Amino acid sequence: MKKTFAGLALGSLMALSGALQAADYVIDKEGQHASINFKISHLGYSFVYGRFNDFSGNFSWDADKPESSAVNVSINTDSVDSNHAERDKHLRSDDFLNVAEHPTATFESTGVEMTGDDTANVTGNLTLNGVTKPVVLDAKFIGEGDDPWGGYRAGFSGTTTLTLKDFDISRDLGPAAQDVELIITVEGVRQ
Template sequence: MFKKSIAALALGSALFAGQAMAADYIIDKEGQHAFVNFKISHLGYSWLYGTFRDFDGAFSFDAEQPEASSVQVTLNTASIDSNHAERDRHLRSADFLNASQHPTATFKSTGVEPTGEGTADITGDLTLNGVTRPVTIAARFIGEGQDPWGGYRAGFEGHTTLVLKDFDIKGDLGPAAQSVELIISVEGIRQ
């Protein structure tokens, strides 16, 4: 029912970078080219989808040394949007995201382990609802190159699943809704 940074979420994310030839990127949220989305079971009968509208982040990336990559994301927990205002108020409450006491969630990578061609596991610390826990994001490199405006971009997608109780989230919608899947899609602009 919530989805927090990591993103990646998000993030991140899901990003790679190298030391000697690493390039730094800012996540392009202004151009609507980055998303921190979530999916959670609703009572075991259907899926509830949503997104976080406000987040910032950056990453470093070098395709030659993906293990040296890094990513950081900060997410505004009150920006949750499940396409239903009353539900969003409940998700912001102390039952779930506790946005008044914990207005941000953060993800900071601690390691990147390549798992195949264009894929990697990004490990890092996610702080959500005042609780910090290690998480792993399964990341996939989408592509990189020049954009039509003279810039250079790189894009990634990542997935992870969070157990709500691990982050002291007290809301309980039954056995089918004990975890939430985060889907992070980011496009970064090289600085």
């Protein structure tokens, strides 16, 4: 539910792919080739997994200047889906995402630092539940190339861990559930 805005890392990750010039991409969520997922401990005994079904974003990148890459992602927080209607209703309440007051979460990158040939730290500002905090996404380039429809695509994955209280989500779920892991996979279509 947080960095999940990991879609965020996408743009910055693109810098990892090795293209010859800067390009703009739109995240392909319509074809379900992108996802923002989360995982949180349930009482220390198991895990609850979920996702955000409605989000959009874009990124630009230049392999010759990866530090100038950028990514922007917007998430409809009402689209949270943990495969349990009552839990999702609770997640939308002011105990967690406070959807009535903050229907959108956003991520805007502020920097990219290459950590390997196909990995990077993507830094950016995440706004969730009305709170904006800097976050770092561990990103990895998956691949790029032509698609069967005459387009060109690039894909990345990324993870980060958010502390709920950092975003004024104060509902105490116990010591094992203070943090949420975001797992993001994105595929962008070059414009």
